[in-house]
Amino acid sequence: MSDYSSDENEITEYLLYRNRKEWKDVTPVKQDDGEEPVVSIDYSEAYEDCYDYFRAVLKNKEISERALELTRSASRFNPANYTVWQYRREILKGLDKDLHEELDVIQEIILKQSKNYQVWHHRKVLIEWLKDPSKEKYLTEKVLAKDAKNYHAWQHRQWVIKTFNLYEGELEYIDTLLSDDIRNNSAWNQRYFVINNTTGFTEEVLSREIDYTLFNIKAVTENESAWNYLRGLLLHDKGGLSKNEKVTEFCEELYKSGNRSPFLLAVLVDMCYEQVNEAGGDSVYTLERAKQLCNDLATKYDTIRAKYWQYMLDTIEKKSKEGNGAESTSH
Incomplete structure (x- = not known):
């Protein structure tokens, strides 16, 4: 039969697990919806087959190459399934797999499922294990180039920057985003985040940032993001809003x-x-x-x-x- 691969626009030949020789020793476990489910979900045949076998290996706590491959199939059908990713991580550790290869796998998925919390969480755990954030800013920039306000990408970027002290060059990156879209609230928020976690709002920094913000407000006075940033700055000014000349x-x-x-x-x-x-x-x-x-x-x-x-x-x-x-x- 045919089914979708990791690329939703690419159809490939897909063999049901019950028809695969290497899975003949496994008894699939059906989903238990109770005797009288209120609403039965109409799963595709391939989806149901995959998850029947996934439940079986999960029940048996199987740590194997075939189980790892099965979690990949299950994640394609439902990338938001927490249990699939958690079990995949257990298998990766159990088999002592090369986690850098897994980073390549999850990057491919993230670039197609960038608004999915679970795929970002999976990558975060891998980075914590590897203690290697070298590719993270590049990855988030690729995602943000397509969607400059992607919440998950910004959350991951902030975590990486703060955890591994990667603040260098971040204000310059924010400048490029704001030059593309001066109303990008996420970029304004990131600017505050960076300064708050590095130099702090000293008198000198405050003066510089106020100049920067007023310049941008003058360019587009209907830009709520810049006005909000200005308010945030003046929280650090002893004179408040009304006494900064x-x-x-x-x-x-x-x-x-x-x-x-x-x-x-x-x-x-x-x-x-x-x-x-x-x-x-x-x-x-x-x-x-x-x-x-x-x-x-x-x-x-x-x-x-x-x-x-x-x-x-x-x-x-x-x-x-x-x-x-x-x-x-x-x-």
Whole structure:
């Protein structure tokens, strides 16, 4: 009969296990769905045959070349089956197989099943055993070249970089991704990850990153990813959002130019929240300005979140009253 090989577009001749001479000594184990299954899955004949034999060797804890080959077939039918991969690892260890060859096998699978958690987990375990991460950045880059936001590839890349201290050149790689797609939230997240785990957000690094981010925001002001990165940076600034002159001047100039990006307005609202009840009275981030900004967001620029902006205004007003109440008490 015919069935699919590891390449889903390539059909090859496939011989059922029950028709293979080397498997005549094995009694297949049928799947137990109970006496009255609510929904019976209509497996293909080849799938059912393969897993009947897989259950048999698993039951007998067989460690052999044929069992290893069987796990490969089973993984082709269902690459997300945890038990198949776990048993395959047990066989690899039991037979003392060359794990570098297994890396080649799993790389081929990952490049076709890149959104499958189990295949990435299998590779991670192999790397832990080998303590050899030399091919991992290259592999993730191949996957990310096709899907720049692939969660599994980013998760694996971060694990490898952090575990084996492979941060060198990562910021440059991120720059190439952002030059291709400035809205790539995964790349912005990776930038934060790298800095947070290397230099940290020192005054010098913070200044550099703020310049980098403002430059990118100016290029595309509707880029939520860059605005979120800016917020993350300013968590490390003692002055917060509203007292970094470089940021406030940039935002005010952008606003005066007529820009009404909802992300710009949202940052200005947060600046108002920070300063609305601070002493001095010379701040431009007042309750009245918060009212105007929240109203504009709710009615013009971010109407889908109108209730949120009303909530924000209520919160700022409450904060203002609490601040005034505290001042009255102190007098």
